[in-house]
Amino acid sequence: MASGVVNIRRDVDDKFYRYRMPILTTKIEGKGNGIKTVVPNMSDVARALSRPPTYTTKFFGCELGAQTSFDEKNDRYIVNGAHDANRLRELLDVFIDKFVLCKSCKNPETELVIIKTGRVEDIIRDCKACGERTGVDMRHKVTTFILKNPPVKVKKGKNKNTGDAAGGVGGGGSGSPGEVNGENGEAHDAHGAESDDELTKKIKAEAAELNDDAALTKAGWSADTSPEAVKQRIEALEGSMAAATLAGDDEGSDEDGNSPYAVLGRWIEENRDEDTKAYAVAIYKKAEELGIEKKHRTLPILVPALFTEDIVLEIPKYAPLLIKMVTSEKHQKSLLGGIERLVGIVHPELLPVVPKVLMELYQIDVIEEEVITQWGTHVSRKFVDKETSKRVRKASEPFLKWLEEADDDDDEDEE
Ligand SMILES: [Zn+2]
Numbered sequence: 001m002a003s004g005v006v007n008i009r010r011d012v013d014d015k016f017y018r019y020r021m022p023i024l025t026t027k028i029e030g031k032g033n034g035i036k037t038v039v040p041n042m043s044d045v046a047r048a049l050s051r052p053p054t055y056t057t058k059f060f061g062c063e064l065g066a067q068t069s070f071d072e073k074n075d076r077y078i079v080n081g082a083h084d085a086n087r088l089r090e091l092l093d094v095f096i097d098k099f100v101l102c103k104s105c106k107n108p109e110t111e112l113v114i115i116k117t118g119r120v121e122d123i124i125r126d127c128k129a130c131g132e133r134t135g136v137d138m139r140h141k142v143t144t145f146i147l148k149n150p151p152v153k154v155k156k157g158k159n160k161n162t163g164d165a166a167g168g169v170g171g172g173g174s175g176s177p178g179e180v181n182g183e184n185g186e187a188h189d190a191h192g193a194e195s196d197d198e199l200t201k202k203i204k205a206e207a208a209e210l211n212d213d214a215a216l217t218k219a220g221w222s223a224d225t226s227p228e229a230v231k232q233r234i235e236a237l238e239g240s241m242a243a244a245t246l247a248g249d250d251e252g253s254d255e256d257g258n259s260p261y262a263v264l265g266r267w268i269e270e271n272r273d274e275d276t277k278a279y280a281v282a283i284y285k286k287a288e289e290l291g292i293e294k295k296h297r298t299l300p301i302l303v304p305a306l307f308t309e310d311i312v313l314e315i316p317k318y319a320p321l322l323i324k325m326v327t328s329e330k331h332q333k334s335l336l337g338g339i340e341r342l343v344g345i346v347h348p349e350l351l352p353v354v355p356k357v358l359m360e361l362y363q364i365d366v367i368e369e370e371v372i373t374q375w376g377t378h379v380s381r382k383f384v385d386k387e388t389s390k391r392v393r394k395a396s397e398p399f400l401k402w403l404e405e406a407d408d409d410d411d412e413d414e415e
Pocket residue numbers: 102103104105106107127128129130131132
C-alpha cells in the first residue's frame with residue numbers, strides 16, 4: 001500500500017495518471033515540549049507540485065495551529081508537535097486542492113501568480129492546461145505567508161540557474177534534486193549544469209584515447225545465475241567502471257574487486273530475496289554499511305545487479321529504494337548508466353523494452369525530462385562501449401519522441 005509514489009490527486013485511482021508525487025514521509029524528533037515532526041522529503045513532494053516546500057510546511061502549521069521552521073540550506077522542514085504522517089498527507093490533499101489544482105479543470109499544472117489591484121493583492125492559480133485563472137481562498141492564513149514570500153517563476157523540474165539564485169523562502173518551487181538535497185554529500189553548486197558539460201567534454205576527449213573493452217562489446221549474456229557467471233558479470237561491470245574512472249571521473253579510482261561498489265554488487269547478486277521489500281531494505285542497509293548509499297557511483301553497479309529481465313515490473317517494486325538513492329542530476333545520469341549496462345550488456349534481449357523501462361523510471365519520478373533528453377541525445381562511453389551506448393539510445397527513441405511531444409503540449413503558452 002505505502003508505495004513510494006502516489007497520484008497528486010489521490011482521489012484519482014488511475015495507474016496511468018500523469019501527475020505523481022513522492023508519498024509524504026515524517027519523522028518525529030525530540031521529546032516533551034521540544035517534540036517536532038520533520039518532513040524529510042518535503043522538498044521532493046513540493047517540487048512535484050511546483051510549489052516551494054515552505055508553502056506546504058507553513059500550510060501544515062496554519063492548519064494544525066503549530067509553529068513551523070525551515071532550514072532550506074539543509075533541506076529541513078519542521079512542524080512543531082508530533083503529527084501523524086497520514087494526517088499530514090490529508091492536509092497535503094487539502095493544500096493541493098486549494099493551492100495547486102486548477103479550480104476549473106483540476107489539473108495540477110498551475111502556477112501561483114500575485115495580482116495587485118490598488119492595495120489589494122490576490123493569489124491566482126494560472127492553469128497551463130486550460131488557461132483559466134482561478135483565485136485561491138484569501139481568507140486562509142497561509143496566503144499572508146505567500147504574499148510575503150512570493151513565488152519565483154520556475155519551470156517544473158527545469159530550473160538550472162533560476163530558483164537557487166533567489167535562495168529566499170519563496171525561492172523557487174523546485175530546484176533540481178541535487179540542489180535541494182543537502183544530505184547527499186555531493187553538493188552541487190548553482191552552476192552544476194555548466195561544469196557537467198565541461199566534464200562531458202573532458203570525458204569525450206579522454207575516452208577517445210581508450211580502447212574498447214572487448215569483453216563488453218560481446219553482448220549476449222544469458223541470465224546465468226551460477227556463481228561463475230555472476231562473478232564474470234560483476235567483473236565485466238567493474239571493468240567498464242574502471243574505464244570510466246580513467247576517463248575523468250572526479251572521485252578517484254576504485255576499480256579493484258574489493259571496492260565497496262564491487263562488494264555491494266556481489267552482495268546484491270548473491271542475496272536475492274523474493275520478498276522485494278525486505279530485499280530493498282537490506283540492500284540499502286548494506287550500502288549504508290559500506291558507506292556508499294549516497295554515492296552516485298553506486299547506481300551503475302546496483303542497477304544491473306538488482307534488475308532482471310523483468311525490469312519493467314520490478315521498477316515500481318523498487319521505487320522507494322530508487323527514490324531514496326537517486327538524489328541529484330548526477331545520480332540520475334548514473335542510474336541511466338546502470339540501465340545502459342543492464343540492457344546493453346547483461347540482458348541485451350531487453351533492448352526492445354527500453355522505452356518502457358524509461359517510462360517506468362519517469363513515472364516514479366527518479367529521472368527528469370531534461371536529464372533523459374540530454375542523455376538520449378549524447379552517446380557516451382562513460383558506462384559502456386560506444387556501440388552499446390548507441391544501440392541503447394537508438395532503442396530509447398520512441399520514449400524520447402513521446403517526451404518531446406508531451407513537452408510541446410505543455411509548452412504551448414509559456415514564453
Ligand atoms: Zn485548468
